[in-house]
Amino acid sequence: MWLCGLTSCNRAPTFSQDIAPIIFRNCSPCHRPGEIGPFPLLTYEDVSKRAKNIAAVTQARYMPPWPADPSYSHFIGERVLNPSDIETIQRWVADGAPAGDPAKLAPQPQFTRPSAATKPDLVVKLLEPxxxxxxxxxxxxxxxIPYEMPQDRFVRAIEFVPGNRKLLHHMNGHIVQYEEKKKNPFEGPYVVDRESVRTLEDTYDAIHLLNDDGSYPELTPSVANYLPGGVSPAGYPEGIGGWKLNRKGAFLMRDIHYGPSPVETEDQSHFNVFFTDKPPIRPAKEMQLGTLGISEIIPPLIIPPNVVKTFTTKTVxxxxxxxxxxxxxxHLLGKSFEAFAATPDGKTIPLVKIPKWDFRWQxxxxxxxxxxxxxxxxIAAIAVYDNTxxxxxxxxxxxxxxIGTNGSMHMTDEMFQLIMKYLPYQPGDENIGLTNPFVQ
Ligand code: HEC
Structure with missing residues (x-):
């Protein structure tokens, strides 16, 4: 017996009319060539041949992956199927996954993400993998990854494009900016093992990042990040966020983590840089709570075996x-995460809640x-770890x-961080939409 979906009670669902719109919106952004989904979900053939699997992963809410609780707070690019979508998929599959009338098929989505559609103004790539x-x-x-341009520019967004998607686990990208004190930013070596350079000083020495006179060049931190599940570069409306990029400099991936591989292989990731003529009117700032951040973790991040343990960290x-x-x-022992702000007049502002932590989707x-x-x-964050x-x-x-170590970054150590990008408040900010031009 059918239970009725909210939209289609009387007729059996078809791919053209009912399933394609759900898939195009919620699945195709990742399941298409060049993206992180392991196979494309763009056509009737793509979807019907995996119909049973799709019915299972959507009902289990394993796909689309969206760990944040949508009843707590909302975000751009939120992909959560509503119960009627899930049920429509179930009915369609039980019915033998009919194609329906091709004339009624919604057009395939056009992905406007920069790497696919727009040409970046500058591509910064390693000379050798x-x-x-x-x-x-x-x-x-x-x-x-050094670069040199004819003149200084303003940058609106930077997109990191992983070369070896299978092995590249995470990456934090910064920019070292040079002025006249560095003649040649292209001096090698370009790659060094993180274990051999414990401190920032060692790192700068090992890959020749210092100015020619030995002084430190300016560092613009966290211009691009890549984490499991990361599908879109950060981007804000024109004038918000953004950077000035000096004519000469180097992208610095201080932590690039590759997973284990049984055979020797390589990676040639790159950055796509998008310019703007307008200076960044309101550059974004960053605040980090917890590991490596401004606030202490209470109690210290030590998780004994066979316990589930809760930690907090907060700042005013x-x-x-x-x-x-x-x-x-x-990392791997994470069980749940919640962050909120408690205002001086007693209100609670919910920020993010992840009831079932999954380290693959960060x-x-x-x-x-x-x-x-x-x-x-x-601003408080509460993290629960399951070491059973x-x-x-x-x-x-x-x-x-x-134990939580300060930045060793090994997957078997733990971390507890809440990273926040923010601006000093200006009246009217609450009404400013943050449509990310790079999120579908
Ligand atoms: C954020 C990107 C993303 C979105 C959105 C997404 N997927 Fe996936 N999907 C992946 C990745 C990556 C994998 C492989 C890793 C995994 O299975 O966890 C995957 C795996 C799958 C699998 C194989 C699972 C298995 O192990 O059998 C199916 C089926 C699937 N996705 C269907 C869907 C459907 C249907 C949707 C939309 C309702 C969807 N996906 C949305 C990224 C995504």
Whole structure:
């Protein structure tokens, strides 16, 4: 017996009329050539041949992956199927996945993401690929990609395009900007093992990042990040965020993490840079709570074996701020994550809640509109870790004590971070939409 969907009670659902719109909106952005989905979901053939699998993963809410609780807070690019979509898929599959009338088929979506449609103004790429040894170990590297342009420019957005999508796990990208004190930003070497350069000083020495007189060049942090599930570069409306980019400089991937591979292989990731003629009127700032951040983790991040343990970290805002983007970060033992702000007049502003942490999907969540956090508010994050044998992602069997180390970044160590991009508040910010030009 059918239960009725909200939209289609009387007629059996078909691909053309009912399924294609659901798939195009919620699945195709990742399931298309060049993206992270392992196969395309663009045509009737693509979808019908996996119909049963699709019915299962949507009903289990395994796909589309969207760990943030949509009843807590909303973000740009939110992909969550409503119950009637899930049921329509179930009915369609049970009916034998009919194609329906091709004349009624919605047109395939046009993806306007820069790498696919627009030409970047500048592509910054390593001259030679990074070699990844075939030793079945994780590799953490520091990689520099120098560039030189005829003149200084303003940058609106930077997109990181991973070369080896299979092995590249995460990457934090910064820019080192040179003025006249550095003649040649192209001096090698370009790649060094992260383990061999413990401190920032070592790193700068090892890949020749310092100015010619030994002084430190200006560093613009976190211009592009890539984390599991990351599908879109950060981008805000014109004038918000953005950077000035000096004529000479180098992209610095201080932490680029490649997963284990049994055979030697390589990666030649690159950055797409999009210019604008307008200076960044309101450059975004970054605040980081927890590991490597401004706030202490309470209690210290030590997770004994066979326990589920809760940690908190918090800070008090010193000025009115407008929040743009959040990134909650934990590793394999993460179980849940919640962040909110408590205002001085007793209100709670929900920020993000992840009831079932999945380390594979670590998004940068951008609010649809800026969120004002008044001065004197407490921004708090609560993270729960599951170090029992019941956690299928526990890297140790039997479970062992796991500690949070300051930035070693190994997947078997833990981290607890909330990274926030924000602006000093200006009246009216609450009404400014943050449509990311790069999110579908
Ligand atoms: C954010 C990107 C993204 C979106 C959106 C997305 N997928 Fe996926 N999908 C992936 C990735 C990556 C994998 C492979 C890794 C995995 O299985 O976790 C995958 C795997 C799958 C699988 C194979 C699962 C298995 O192991 O059997 C199916 C089926 C699937 N997706 C269907 C869908 C459908 C249907 C939608 C939309 C309702 C969707 N996906 C939306 C990225 C995405």
């Amino acid at each position: 990074v070699k990844i040894p075939g030793d079945n170990h994780d590799h953490f590297m520091v990689v520099k 805002t010193q000025e009115d701020i407008s929040l743009l983007t959040l990134n909650p970060h934990m 998004y940068f969540y951008t609010f649809p509109k800026m969120v004002k956090i008044p001065r004197g508010s407490t 044998a019941q956690n299928p992602n526990n890297p140790f069997s039997p479970p062992r004590e796991v």
